[in-house]
Amino acid sequence: MPETEKVLWELAAAVKEDYKKRLTGSGHIASKALVNSVTQEVIVGDATYEVVLHLEDYWKYVENDTRGRKTGLPGRKDPPFDAIYKWVRIKRIIPRPNEKGKIPTLRSLAWMIAHKIGEVGTKGTHDLEKTKDTIIPDYLDRLRDAVGRDAIIYINRYITQVFPK
Numbered sequence: 001m002p003e004t005e006k007v008l009w010e011l012a013a014a015v016k017e018d019y020k021k022r023l024t025g026s027g028h029i030a031s032k033a034l035v036n037s038v039t040q041e042v043i044v045g046d047a048t049y050e051v052v053l054h055l056e057d058y059w060k061y062v063e064n065d066t067r068g069r070k071t072g073l074p075g076r077k078d079p080p081f082d083a084i085y086k087w088v089r090i091k092r093i094i095p096r097p098n099e100k101g102k103i104p105t106l107r108s109l110a111w112m113i114a115h116k117i118g119e120v121g122t123k124g125t126h127d128l129e130k131t132k133d134t135i136i137p138d139y140l141d142r143l144r145d146a147v148g149r150d151a152i153i154y155i156n157r158y159i160t161q162v163f164p165k
Contacts, residue, residue, distance in 0.1 A: 078118030
């Protein structure tokens, strides 16, 4: 395996572990689905390398702020009810009586939460961005060195093929 690829796999593993720690620290562990979904991959193309993280689709809502209708953006909708209802059950959120003393059902509570998110939005934790900003700078020198070593190996192989002894 070329040196560059080795370093990229180490980078991918470091990003994965740091991101999982940040998600846990931010409290995004209700079902553990997002934390457990994090896998990494290094894709080697003809002239490119990619480090890819595979995540649950909803990672972007955890990462980024969502804007509600009150922000003035047209077309904003409530989040999917089923996802909020599942979250309420997993988190074991206990409904409290309203001002009239009535205790809502879990379904009613989930609807109210989804509607409130649709109105005012949510604040993202930007855990992936923090991971990227923390981990990648530590690997830049290692990547430069690895690319240089791989280039020397490639050049030496090319020279010996073109100009055999």
